[in-house]
Structures are given as C-alpha cells and as structure tokens.
Amino acid sequence: MNEGSLDIAEVARRSGLAPSALRFYEKKGLIVSAGRNGLRRTYHPDVLERLELITCARDAGFSVAEIGRFLVARSGDPDLRVRMAARACALDEQIGRLTRLRDSLRHAAICDHESIVECPDFKQAIGNEPAAGLVRSSHRDRLC
Amino acid sequence: MNEGSLDIAEVARRSGLAPSALRFYEKKGLIVSAGRNGLRRTYHPDVLERLELITCARDAGFSVAEIGRFLVARSGDPDLRVRMAARACALDEQIGRLTRLRDSLRHAAICDHESIVECPDFKQAIGNEPAAGLVRSSHRDRLC
DNA sequence: CTGCGACTTGAAGCGCGGTTCAAGTCAAGG
DNA sequence: CCTTGACTTGAACCGCGCTTCAAGTCGCAG
Structure with a gap:
C-alpha cells in the first residue's frame, strides 16, 4: 500500500x-x-x-x-460566490446572536433573580426590543 | 376574549x-x-x-x-448555573469557529484560486489555532 | 488451507424538530 | 337554526444526519 x-x-x-x-x-x-x-x-x-x-x-x-x-466551488462560478458572500453575512448575524446569547447566559449563571427569564438584564441582552405593547415590528437590518 | x-x-x-x-x-x-x-x-x-x-x-x-x-431555571439551582456557564464557554468556541468560517467564506468569494478549497488563505483561516504570522486576530480571551 | 476479524455493502432504523392529516369542536354570521 | 371556517387533537409522516444491521469479502496469522 x-x-x-x-x-x-x-x-x-x-x-x-x-x-x-x-x-x-x-x-x-x-x-x-x-x-x-x-x-x-x-x-x-x-x-x-x-x-x-x-x-x-x-x-x-x-x-x-x-x-x-x-x-466543489470553482472560481468561475459567480452564483456560488454570491451564495458564499450571502452566507458570510448570515454568519455575521448569527455571530451577533450567539454573542448576545452567550452574554445573557453568562449573566444568568450569576444573577440572583428567582427565575432567570424574569431578569431584565437577561431579557435585554437577548431581545432587540421588548414587546411591551406599542412595538412596531422592527424592520430587519439590511446591513449586508 | x-x-x-x-x-x-x-x-x-x-x-x-x-x-x-x-x-x-x-x-x-x-x-x-x-x-x-x-x-x-x-x-x-x-x-x-x-x-x-x-x-x-x-x-x-x-x-x-x-x-x-x-x-425553567431558578436561581436556587446550582447545577443549572454550572451548565449555563459551560454552555457560555461552548458558545465562545463556536463564535470563534463561525468567525473564522465567515472570514474564509468571505475570502473565498473574492479569491481567484480555481478551486476554493485549494486556496491557502482559505485553509489557513479554517485551521484550528491561528498558528503564527499574518493572522488578523481579534484577540481571544481565554477565560474558560 | 482455515479461521479470524476488520472491513465492505445496501437497507433499515433512529432521534430530532417539526409538518401534515383526518376527524372533531367551537364562535360567529346569515 | 345551519353553515362556514379557523381552530383543536393525536397520530402519522417527513428530511436530515448519521448509526446499526445482516450478509458478504478480503488480508493475514497460524
């Protein structure tokens, strides 16, 4: 062999x-x-x-x-390049979500609210906007 | 209602x-x-x-x-807190992986190697630890 | 040559995260 | 009252990402 x-x-x-x-x-x-x-x-x-x-x-x-x-991507395939770039943007968003989630989780591990989902700090890090009542659904950030 | x-x-x-x-x-x-x-x-x-x-x-x-x-986590549950902290650390690692993957992907969409997986820059960004040299390193906090 | 054991195959099975379906129930409108 | 239509339920089904299984094949030690 x-x-x-x-x-x-x-x-x-x-x-x-x-x-x-x-x-x-x-x-x-x-x-x-x-x-x-x-x-x-x-x-x-x-x-x-x-x-x-x-x-x-x-x-x-x-x-x-x-x-x-x-x-199998080849440099001559522009479609695939576009998909890759799009995927990279999606990853950016996901990285943001994960970072916020990590921070919330880390806070949850030390915070002293009885129920962790009650903790305002926790909520704040997760949600973009608390849907307290008069929330217009925020337009998706089209940064990419 | x-x-x-x-x-x-x-x-x-x-x-x-x-x-x-x-x-x-x-x-x-x-x-x-x-x-x-x-x-x-x-x-x-x-x-x-x-x-x-x-x-x-x-x-x-x-x-x-x-x-x-x-x-359902309550502040009185230390096990769960430990799990959360561990999960937060795992998220840190995943964020690192995603970041490297994103950078590689973004490069792939630009680079002119005929096969993307052949590109040394691409490979380099993927590989585990940025070995040395020209790494655009966001500094990693080793806290876990 | 004869096991032995680690591989080979295709097919079936599994856990997850839901979706779809058939049959039933209800509130409201005509 | 009866119809309409959006919901309800449990159960069956689905796609994914493998894992497991039965049956077969090979290389090598004895």
Whole structure:
C-alpha cells in the first residue's frame, strides 16, 4: 500500500468521526477516497484537513448538502460566490446572536433573580426590543 | 376574549413561527398558553419575547430540550448555573469557529484560486489555532 | 488451507424538530 | 337554526444526519 495513504480506521481515529460518517460523507461527495486496499478505503492525508473544515461548517449550521456545494466551488462560478458572500453575512448575524446569547447566559449563571427569564438584564441582552405593547415590528437590518 | 391576550394565529404571524411549531413548543413546555377561547389557545403577549429567545437559542444550536431546561431555571439551582456557564464557554468556541468560517467564506468569494478549497488563505483561516504570522486576530480571551 | 476479524455493502432504523392529516369542536354570521 | 371556517387533537409522516444491521469479502496469522 501507498506510504502516504491512510486506512479508513486511521482517518476515523484521527478525525474523531465514525467510519460510518466517513462513508456517508464520501457518498455525499464531501470527501473522496484515494483508492482501496482490498475492500478497504484508503484516504489521502489531506482528507483530514477537509474533514476539519466539514466539521467546522457542520457546527456552524451548514447542511451537508450545502457544504458539498461549497467544496466543489470553482472560481468561475459567480452564483456560488454570491451564495458564499450571502452566507458570510448570515454568519455575521448569527455571530451577533450567539454573542448576545452567550452574554445573557453568562449573566444568568450569576444573577440572583428567582427565575432567570424574569431578569431584565437577561431579557435585554437577548431581545432587540421588548414587546411591551406599542412595538412596531422592527424592520430587519439590511446591513449586508 | 381578554384584551391583553393573543390568538395563536396572531402569535404565529408576529413570531414568524408556524402554529404547529407553537403547539409543539407548548407540548414541550417551552411556552404556556394563557387560556382558551373556545378551543383556541390564547397567549400572553410576553410569549413573543420568549419565542424570540427560543428562536435565537435554536439558531445557536441549542436543542429544544435544553432550552426547556434553561427556561425553567431558578436561581436556587446550582447545577443549572454550572451548565449555563459551560454552555457560555461552548458558545465562545463556536463564535470563534463561525468567525473564522465567515472570514474564509468571505475570502473565498473574492479569491481567484480555481478551486476554493485549494486556496491557502482559505485553509489557513479554517485551521484550528491561528498558528503564527499574518493572522488578523481579534484577540481571544481565554477565560474558560 | 482455515479461521479470524476488520472491513465492505445496501437497507433499515433512529432521534430530532417539526409538518401534515383526518376527524372533531367551537364562535360567529346569515 | 345551519353553515362556514379557523381552530383543536393525536397520530402519522417527513428530511436530515448519521448509526446499526445482516450478509458478504478480503488480508493475514497460524
């Protein structure tokens, strides 16, 4: 067997993913196997890097299908570039939400209101506007 | 109908969630209905605020069950506080991942490597720790 | 050559987060 | 009164992202 290639079990071990997940990703076109040793898939070491990317994107809420589309992206595909830029903007918004949520959560862990959802600081960090009664639904910020 | 309470359809409209989702959340204990008008659920206006929180947390990757646990949190529950603090730290990590992913994506939409995944800048931004050198580092507070 | 065991496959199954459906109930309008 | 139509219910179903399973195949040690 080729010196540089990795057994599926080895890739699983080093990536922290189950072999079944690797086969699943391969079937979906997110990774490719370098060849076989008998029946066994072997992978180029670069696959580890790609798996890291995949895991990261999955954690970020990307679907497997979407990751697949991005992974085959070529510079000559303007549609895809547009989608990527849009996705980046969506990520910005999500990062904002997560940051506020984190701050609220961190506050909740130390605040002394009986019920944490009652805490005004908590609410304030989460919501953009408390819907106390005379709230017009705020127009979505179209910053992107 | 009580002046202050909202019909489920109204809540659905103003929250952007499907009525079925509202019933689902109610069944899971994430929201409570204020009462009924005939068979129809009515909700206190405060539910809108809570739904915003729920949606935000869902987007952040919290499961419905986990949100439910947090929502019933009382200040006298130290376990839950610990979980919240831990969750806040996890969010910090995720925010970091998302930020790197966003930067990579934004670069990908610009860069002229024929295959996006080939681009060294792209790879570099994804990889775990910014190793050295030319990293546009927002400084990471290691507090966890 | 004969196990053995770790892989292979396609198909079925699972948990999550809802949505859809069939059948029923109610409030209000004509 | 009867109809209309938006709601109600529980149960079935769905898509996703894998995991598990049964059955088969291979490399290698003995």
